[in-house]
Amino acid sequence: MPPMKRTRHFASDNYSGMCPEAWAAMAEANAGHEVSYGNDVWTQRAADMIREIFETNCEVFFVFNGTSANSLSLASLCQSYHSILCHELAHIETSECGAPEFFSNGSKILLLPGENGKVSAAEVEHAVKRRSDIHYPKPGALSLTQVTEVGTAYTAAELQALTSTAKSLGLRVQMDGARFANAVASLNVSPADITWRAGVDVLCFGGSKNGIALGEAVVFFNHDLAHEFDYRCKQGGQLASKMRFLSAPWLGMLKDGAWLRHARHTNAMAQRLEAGLKTMSGVKISYPVQSNAVFAKMPPAAEAKLHERGWHFYTGVITPEESRLMCSWDTTAEDVDSFIADLKQILG
Numbered sequence: 001m002p003p004m005k006r007t008r009h010f011a012s013d014n015y016s017g018m019c020p021e022a023w024a025a026m027a028e029a030n031a032g033h034e035v036s037y038g039n040d041v042w043t044q045r046a047a048d049m050i051r052e053i054f055e056t057n058c059e060v061f062f063v064f065n066g067t068s069a070n071s072l073s074l075a076s077l078c079q080s081y082h083s084i085l086c087h088e089l090a091h092i093e094t095s096e097c098g099a100p101e102f103f104s105n106g107s108k109i110l111l112l113p114g115e116n117g118k119v120s121a122a123e124v125e126h127a128v129k130r131r132s133d134i135h136y137p138k139p140g141a142l143s144l145t146q147v148t149e150v151g152t153a154y155t156a157a158e159l160q161a162l163t164s165t166a167k168s169l170g171l172r173v174q175m176d177g178a179r180f181a182n183a184v185a186s187l188n189v190s191p192a193d194i195t196w197r198a199g200v201d202v203l204c205f206g207g208s209k210n211g212i213a214l215g216e217a218v219v220f221f222n223h224d225l226a227h228e229f230d231y232r233c234k235q236g237g238q239l240a241s242k243m244r245f246l247s248a249p250w251l252g253m254l255k256d257g258a259w260l261r262h263a264r265h266t267n268a269m270a271q272r273l274e275a276g277l278k279t280m281s282g283v284k285i286s287y288p289v290q291s292n293a294v295f296a297k298m299p300p301a302a303e304a305k306l307h308e309r310g311w312h313f314y315t316g317v318i319t320p321e322e323s324r325l326m327c328s329w330d331t332t333a334e335d336v337d338s339f340i341a342d343l344k345q346i347l348g
């Protein structure tokens, strides 16, 4: 069979384009002149909307991507002699080219094991208490990914337990929320319940994987930690001169709940994919499906044939034999069904 031209894939949720709500807000922000460097009405309104959604007076900064959101927020939580605890699969460890260490002037990342991509309170405590001497990089922060790198979601109760342990040990808590919308949709909770009410000091609120073109919001619930963060952003090359184009799409996403509508849809598409894969012997789901990701082990020959038929997806993101299938805001039920039909045919 010749390769088919497909417009949508399961390779990554950042393969997708901009959702209509973000696109419309961008177009609206493009009408005429506007003040630069974030002193514009769009940025003001988007930050106000984030404060409304989180039901608190947080401080909000818009940056270009997740690596800078994570790195700069962690740098503001740590001194250079501190360490940052995170899961061994964390994006800040595996996929940011050392940026968190670079921007914090050397804070060392310490890795914790944990099932289903999650860190446990016992492992946090162990990492902090195993040494107390001056030769060990003093643990200063805990970084949690919500949803995790394997697509699982920490519940509000799990977060509470983790952050109370962290706080009792003197750690600050940062959350990498590249897929925060998927977590809110999956857990069916208020954004406040899995952030500041659960002890999170700063959230990197992901936009691009949720349906905007680019950009993440750094949301400080702890105001002291936001001190001079604007300078850190500027020095780190993250102060957009035409800031309204980073912030306006957020307004489009947040004002009528589009962000959650899209996240619920992507999660539902992952459920549909999982249900289809489960009907096939020879395919094994690797982790609980709690967001827009499905990790599965399939026969390598079948994967090769799927690629021949034009499907893009990655194998070996987490372990060498697992494939990762990501749903996006624009993934359709037909996309899922035709992928499943192809795999069924291939497996005979």
Ligand SMILES: *Cc1c(COP(=O)(O)O)cnc(C)c1O
Pocket (backbone or CB within 6 Å): 065, 066, 067, 068, 091, 092, 145, 148, 149, 176, 178, 179, 209
């Ligand atoms: C995609 C992603 C990010 C952001 O990555 P950038 O490419 O820097 O925007 C951060 N954390 C996680 C868990 C991600 O999946």
